[in-house]
Amino acid sequence: MKIIRISTDPINPVAELACLGDLGGGALASFTGIARQDGDVVGIELEHYAGMTEACLGDIIEKAHARWPLLGTIIVHRVGYIAVGEPVVVTGAASLHRAAALEATAYLIDCLKTDAPFWKKEHYGDGRAMWVAAKASDDVRAAQWKIR
Amino acid sequence: MRLVYFASVREALGTAEEQRELPPHILTIHELVLWLADQSPDHASALADMDRLRFALDQQMVAAGALIGNSTELAIFPPVTGG
Numbered sequence: 001m002k003i004i005r006i007s008t009d010p011i012n013p014v015a016e017l018a019c020l021g022d023l024g025g026g027a028l029a030s031f032t033g034i035a036r037q038d039g040d041v042v043g044i045e046l047e048h049y050a051g052m053t054e055a056c057l058g059d060i061i062e063k064a065h066a067r068w069p070l071l072g073t074i075i076v077h078r079v080g081y082i083a084v085g086e087p088v089v090v091t092g093a094a095s096l097h098r099a100a101a102l103e104a105t106a107y108l109i110d111c112l113k114t115d116a117p118f119w120k121k122e123h124y125g126d127g128r129a130m131w132v133a134a135k136a137s138d139d140v141r142a143a144q145w146k147i148r
Numbered sequence: 149m150r151l152v153y154f155a156s157v158r159e160a161l162g163t164a165e166e167q168r169e170l171p172p173h174i175l176t177i178h179e180l181v182l183w184l185a186d187q188s189p190d191h192a193s194a195l196a197d198m199d200r201l202r203f204a205l206d207q208q209m210v211a212a213g214a215l216i217g218n219s220t221e222l223a224i225f226p227p228v229t230g231g
Contacts, residue, residue: 047154047155049152049204049223052223055207056209088231089231112231113230113231115209117154117225118229118230119155119229119230131155131156134226
């Protein structure tokens with residue numbers, strides 16, 4: 001089972017992950033990214049490249065399945081305006097044992113951060129808004145998966 | 149060629165996409181961006197810093213040195229920041 005979904009509506013991590021829980025494995029790991037309370041930020045806005053985004057996430061999921069013995073994977077990413085405290089992204093992986101599920105979950109989010117065409121803009125309480133700069137630390141995390 | 153723009157590049161240009169007839173001497177993305185930057189003051193400012201731009205040719209991420217070939221769509225955008 002491989003699920004990719006781009007959502008303009010709020011996402012519910014528990015509901016999204018339910019389908020991975022009954023695949024017969026002993027392990028289901030997941031990551032939820034949340035719009036962070038950060039100073040004067042009231043919300044973030046996510047833009048994406050429709051078509052390329054889905055293809056890119058599909059590629060990341062295929063690479064995860066080639067690397068670990070997985071029963072299922074999911075990537076759900078919200079786009080549009082997201083208020084602080086609401087989920088932005090969910091990645092998850094189901095496997096027979098925990099090591100593969102945990103590692104694949106981290107792989108999915110680390111690769112998404114550097115490879116998938118999404119852009120984030122922060123909105124502030126006073127009405128200003130600013131595009132978020134890419135972080136070198138994200139490149140380092142993703143690169144670690146690619147050299148191993 | 150269809151040119152599509154995202155995030156800060158889209159805002160600086162004031163448009164999400166445009167159709168451009170490329171001069172025949174343009175072979176790489178790098179050459180295209182230098183030519184495009186000459187087309188208007190907005191293009192010049194949006195495309196001024198090549199090192200801060202990323203590219204997708206027919207929806208595949210590529211480096212600035214990539215050959216355009218028969219591709220029909222070039223996307224220009226800042227480094228991605230999803231998740």
